[in-house]
Amino acid sequence: MQYFTLKVIDIIKDTSDVITIRFKQPGLKKIKYKAGQYLTLIIRINGRKYLRPYSFSSAPDIDLYLEITIKRIQGGVVSNYLYDHIKVDDIIEVMEPMGDFIYDPSSIPNNQHIMLWGAGSGITPLMSILKTTLNHSPDTKVSLFYCNRNPEHTIFQQEINALKEKFNKSLVVWNFYTGIPEDIYLNYQISGRIDESKIMSVVSNKEELFGSVHYICGPTGLKNTIKAILSKLEVPATNIFTEEFEVLIDSQQLDDIQTRMVTIIEGGKKSVIEIVKGKSILDSGLDQDMDLSYSCQTGTCTLCKAKLLSGKVKVIGVDKMPDDVAEDECLLCCSYPYTDDIIIQI
Ligand SMILES: Cc1cc2nc3c(=O)[nH]c(=O)nc-3n(C[C@H](O)[C@H](O)[C@H](O)COP(=O)(O)OP(=O)(O)OC[C@H]3O[C@@H](n4cnc5c(N)ncnc54)[C@H](O)[C@@H]3O)c2cc1C
Ligand code: FES
Secondary structure: OOEEEEEEEEEEEEEOOEEEEEEEOOOOOOOOOOOOOEEEEEEEEOOEEEEEEEEEOOOOOOOOOEEEEEEOOOOOHHHHHHHHHOOOOOEEEEEEEEOOOOOOHHHOOOOOOEEEEEEHHHHHHHHHHHHHHHHHOOOOOEEEEEEEOOHHHOOOHHHHHHHHHHOOOOEEEEEEEOOOOOOOEEOOEEEOOOOHHHHHHHOOOHHHHHOOEEEEEOOHHHHHHHHHHHHHOOOOHHHEEEEOOOOOOOHHHHOOOOOEEEEEEEOOEEEEEEEOOOOOHHHHHHHOOOOOOOOOOOOOOOOOEEEEEEOOEEEOOOOOOOOOOOOOEEEHHHEEEOOOOOEEEO
């Protein structure tokens, strides 16, 4: 893993609860990334180290600077800290870019329609993909379906309008607003959430959905809605990319989990820690000041992978384990203790 230190050169207020942090590229060791990837920030607050991933909103080879866009989450430790305290000239340590929610212009035929589905801060990686597609493949048709509470809470609306003007032959944008009461269907604005009937009323036909490449980033509800529609149409899984910012845990899944003691062996040192019911093994380890490796906390980056020497864990919040997690391994961020004899080696 490579680490970099980045200097903040600007902070842009996008909406009342969203900022974009602009970093200067390092002088010697430039950061290379792909549209759709994220940067993991390492932030120290009151003596504790926190790692949080933020998708690039800037586009590689197009934007001179590196940009990430952060929405403050109620009660959130890092998002509020960044929103309230980050300033120009601050230096922030980051990990190398990661993520497989990637748009690679060379792997998608120039005439294939790209459909971007987003809500709220989920626009961030889609913005990077949007700029990359339009600039690298100007003949490619791109449709953005973007859901927000109202125009005031819509991140990047001005930038998107400017792209619409510049690329008026290839880009179509549908804004969905949940906070606009009456049913309006005006100027590419629709009231309510993105659902099947609204999609079918704006997409010219099912073949258009079937033949497109889809990128979805937003809350679980949006992801499930779009995936269900695409799966009914038998859109190949290789043409659907999804990114999740957080996992939602159904409390029923915790019914058979109890507070248990777990043994963790790290570099020959043995620690026995308590995993309180409801907390993942990663969360409990971090609460007890263990220096554990992690980033996404959604079961995708595999940085928290560990060997399960004995006992059983329950995996919660992840539909499919990444391919490189072996039978005798687990991801600490989505593992909950299921038996009393758990021994984990990091
Ligand atoms: C791959 C990836 C890319 C991401 N990109 C972005 C991005 O571009 N912009 C951005 O703003 N965030 C992004 N996030 C989310 C970000 O990493 C943090 O999780 C988020 O800022 C909350 O961190 P926190 O420390 O403020 O909240 P925490 O203190 O970790 O959590 C506080 C509470 O907020 C809830 N919560 C955590 N994350 C979210 C969320 N995203 N939405 C709603 N509730 C949440 C938690 O369940 C918890 O109850 C991304 C996450 C991932 C995994
Ligand atoms: S922190 Fe990314 S998989 Fe666990």
